[in-house]
Amino acid sequence: MNGKKIAVGICGASGMPYAKRLLEVLAESGAFVYAVASSAAKPIFKSELGVEFQDFANALSKKCPSVKFFDDFDFSAPIASGSFCFDAMAICPCSMKTLSRIATATGDNLVCRAGDVALKERRRLVLVARETPLSLIHLRNMVSLTEAGATVLPACPAFYFKESSVNELVDFVVARTISAMGFRQNLTAQWGEKHQ
Numbered sequence: 001m002n003g004k005k006i007a008v009g010i011c012g013a014s015g016m017p018y019a020k021r022l023l024e025v026l027a028e029s030g031a032f033v034y035a036v037a038s039s040a041a042k043p044i045f046k047s048e049l050g051v052e053f054q055d056f057a058n059a060l061s062k063k064c065p066s067v068k069f070f071d072d073f074d075f076s077a078p079i080a081s082g083s084f085c086f087d088a089m090a091i092c093p094c095s096m097k098t099l100s101r102i103a104t105a106t107g108d109n110l111v112c113r114a115g116d117v118a119l120k121e122r123r124r125l126v127l128v129a130r131e132t133p134l135s136l137i138h139l140r141n142m143v144s145l146t147e148a149g150a151t152v153l154p155a156c157p158a159f160y161f162k163e164s165s166v167n168e169l170v171d172f173v174v175a176r177t178i179s180a181m182g183f184r185q186n187l188t189a190q191w192g193e194k195h196q
Contacts, residue, residue: 001183002030007079007089007118009111012040013130015093015155016048017170020056022092022177025187027064034079034086036070036110038098072109079114082121088181089118092128093155096138099127102150103141118150125150126180128173151180161188 006026010019019041026033037045037053045053057069070077078084091098091111098111102125107113118125127145129152131138142152153176157169171187178185 001026001178004031004088004183005086006031006033006181007086007114008033008035009089009091009094009098009114010035010037010041010045011091011093011095011098011111012038012044013093013095014044014048015128015130016041016045017166018128018155018173018177019045019092020049021170021174022090023060023067025174025178025185027060027067029183031066033064033067034070034077034114035067036072036074036077036079036114038072038109038111040095070110072111074110075113077110077114079117080110082117085121086118086123088124088126088183089114090126090128090177090181091115092126092177093130094127096129096131096141099129099138099145099152100141102127103144103148115150119145119148122149124181126177127152128177129154153177153180 042053061067101112102115105116107116115125127150146152155173157172163169175185175187
């Protein structure tokens with residue numbers, strides 16, 4: 001992923017350990033990361049991880065200057081424009097509200113606008129959906145997005161590698177997210193291989 005341009009949106013749904021780990025892995029890979037958290041995401045980040053989102057963002061940006069964070073209503077951000085060529089985008093976690101906004105091209109914040117840009121420019125868009133059970137409306141929105149070219153990737157960790165900790169379960173979902181964006185990952189083994 002070194003040198004790739006990757007957009008990351010974080011929404012107001014449970015699953016902030018996935019978002020944190022995804023950002024860390026992308027940052028450590030040498031990718032240029034353009035990240036934005038919705039206003040609803042930030043208090044959930046604090047609630048689930050015990051740290052203010054801005055403190056995490058500041059620390060990660062300081063450690064990895066290739067990671068840049070943008071305000072959710074900063075439509076001057078590079079990822080708000082189709083003329084900015086990023087390679088892929090993940091929205092992790094993705095709330096059903098954000099999923100529905102992207103399905104209906106309602107780009108009223110930067111997360112939704114960047115998702116809309118990814119679709120219209122035919123770039124990889126991965127939505128790490130967090131909701132259960134799913135209503136018919138949720139499912140229809142997912143079908144619309146899949147037909148438009150997005151990948152809907154529910155945050156469903158597996159147990160076939162004998163994961164023994166929450167961190168390993170988080171890594172499984174993050175690894176699948178990175179793979180769905182079209183990049184090779186080394187967090188978990190591929191099926192039939194031993195993890196090194």
